[in-house]
Amino acid sequence: xxxxxxxxxxxxSTLWRQDWQQRQQTVAQIADSGFDHIFMADHVSFRNxxxxxxxxxxxxxxxxxxxxxxxxxxxxLPLRHPLxxxxxxxxxxxxxxxxxxxxxxxGGEDRHESEVCGVDPKRRGARANEALEIIxxxxxxxxxxxxxxxxxxxxxIIRPTPRSPIPIVVGGRxxxxxxxxxxxxxxxxxxxxxxxxxxQATESVKAQAEALGRNDVDWMHGYQPWIGLDSNxxxxxHARVKEGMEAFxxxxxxxxxxxxxxxxxxxxxxQLAPYIESGARLFNLKVCAKHAEEEVDLGAELVSELRRHxxxxxx
Numbered sequence: 397x398x399x400x401x402x403x404x405x406x407x408x409s410t411l412w413r414q415d416w417q418q419r420q421q422t423v424a425q426i427a428d429s430g431f432d433h434i435f436m437a438d439h440v441s442f443r444n445x446x447x448x449x450x451x452x453x454x455x456x457x458x459x460x461x462x463x464x465x466x467x468x469x470x471x472x473l474p475l476r477h478p479l480x481x482x483x484x485x486x487x488x489x490x491x492x493x494x495x496x497x498x499x500x501x502x503g504g505e506d507r508h509e510s511e512v513c514g515v516d517p518k519r520r521g522a523r524a525n526e527a528l529e530i531i532x533x534x535x536x537x538x539x540x541x542x543x544x545x546x547x548x549x550x551x552x553i554i555r556p557t558p559r560s561p562i563p564i565v566v567g568g569r570x571x572x573x574x575x576x577x578x579x580x581x582x583x584x585x586x587x588x589x590x591x592x593x594x595x596q597a598t599e600s601v602k603a604q605a606e607a608l609g610r611n612d613v614d615w616m617h618g619y620q621p622w623i624g625l626d627s628n629x630x631x632x633x634h635a636r637v638k639e640g641m642e643a644f645x646x647x648x649x650x651x652x653x654x655x656x657x658x659x660x661x662x663x664x665x666x667q668l669a670p671y672i673e674s675g676a677r678l679f680n681l682k683v684c685a686k687h688a689e690e691e692v693d694l695g696a697e698l699v700s701e702l703r704r705h706x707x708x709x710x711x
Contacts, residue, residue: 401672401706402616403699404435404467406682407453408691422692423460429696430703433465433497435620435680438472440513442506443646451484458492466492469620469680470501470567470585474520475513478527478547482534482554489558499585499680500524501567505645521572522546528564528580535562565618565678571600578604583616583678588655591670594619598675618678619671624658625685625694632686633658640684661694665701672706 405426411419426434434457438450450468458466466488473481488496502520503509510517526544530552533540537557542549566577567585577584578601586594598617605613624637637658638649645652657667668679679702683691 400677401703402432402618402678403430403702404433404465404469404678404680405431405692405695406469406680407434407436407457408688410688420460423457423464425692427461427464429692430699431464431695433467433495435467435469435497435499438468438470439503439509440472440475441509446644451488454496455488455491458488458495463495465495465497467497467499467565467680469499469565470503471499472503472509473500473527474502474515474523475510476527478530479534479549479552479554481527482531485531485535485562486554486556486558489560489562490556494560497563497565499565499567500528501573501585505647519546521576525576525579528576532564532580563616565616567620574600575604577601578608578610582613583618585618585620585678585680586671586676587620588652590655591674594671594676595674615675616678617675618680619668619676620680620682621668622652622656622682622684623664623698624656625661625664625683625690625698627660627690627694630659630663633660633664633684636686637684640682661697661701664698665705668702669705669709672702672709 408422411422436450436453439447441447450471454466454468485498502524507517510520523546526546530540530542530547530549534552534554535558540549540552563582564580565583565585566573566581569589574597584597584601586597622637622641624633626633637656641652642649657664681695683695685691685694
C-alpha cells in the first residue's frame with residue numbers, strides 16, 4: 397500500500413453559481429491548497445428529485461484546471477448500462493488523462509431512486525458486479541461477450557483504449573461491497589464507520605483479493621466523511637454539518653453524528669487520525685462551514701494537519 401496521503405474536496409457549494417473566471421480561480425485555489433482532486437456525488441433523483449450527474453460534473457471540473465484530479469464519489473453504477481459508462485470513462489481518459497478516479501457504489505439511502513430508474517433495489521449489487529466485470533474488460537481493450545442475469549453484450553468494443561488504467565474505488569458499508577472491492581477495485585471507500593471497522597474491512601479486502609490471485613494491488617483505501625469546520629467555535633462547526641446533512645439526506649442527524657467529525661481543523665484532524673493508523677490513504681472531505689466561502693480555506697487547514705499526522709505515523 398502506498399504511504400502517501402491523498403485528499404479530495406467535495407465541489408464547493410457555491411462553485412456553479414460563480415462566473416467562469418471565478419470558477420477557475422476557486423479550482424486553482426483548491427489545487428494550491430494541497431488537495432489532489434475534487435470529487436462529486438452522483439444522483440439521478442434523490443429524495444425530492446435532487447441530484448447531479450457525476451460524470452457531467454467531473455467532466456466540467458476537469459476542464460477548469462490542467463492538473464487537478466477529479467473523482468466520482470460515488471457513481472451509482474447499477475442505474476446505468478455498462479457500455480455507456482465504459483464510453484464515458486474512455487472519454488474522461490481522453491479529456492483528463494491520468495486525472496480520473498472512478499468511485500463507484502450501489503447507493504441505498506433512497507430505494508425509490510432505483511425504482512424510478514427501472515431497477516429492482518434488490519438487484520443493485522448483482523448489477524454492479526456484472527457491470528464492473530464488463531467495464532474493466534472493455535477498458536483493457538478487449539472485445540467483450542458477456543451473458544449474465546443483468547446484462548448481456550455481444551462483441552462489445554470501446555476505442556480508444558485509455559493509455560493508463562483508471563483507478564476504481566468501491567464504496568459501500570456491506571460485506572458485499574468489500575467482496576466487490578476485492579474482485580474489481582483498487583481501493584475501498586468507507587463512510588460512517590469506526591477506525592476499527594475500517595481496519596477490519598481493508599484486511600478483509602486484502603485477504604479476499606489474495607485468494608482471487610490479486611496479489612499486486614497498490615491499495616488506495618479511503619474514507620469519505622462529512623465534516624463541520626470552524627476556525628474557533630466547535631459548536632458552530634457542529635451546527636453547520638448537522639444542518640447540511642439533514643438537508644441533504646432528510647434523516648435525523650443522530651443517525652450520522654457518531655461518525656461525523658466537527659470542530660476546528662486541529663480537532664477534526666485528531667478525530668480522523670485513527671483512520672490513517674487503520675490504513676486510510678485517501679480522504680474525501682465534504683466540508684460544511686458557517687460561510688460557504690470558507691470551505692476551501694478551512695479544508696486546506698485540515699489537510700495540513702492530517703499530513704502532519706501522516707508524517708508522524710510514518711516516522
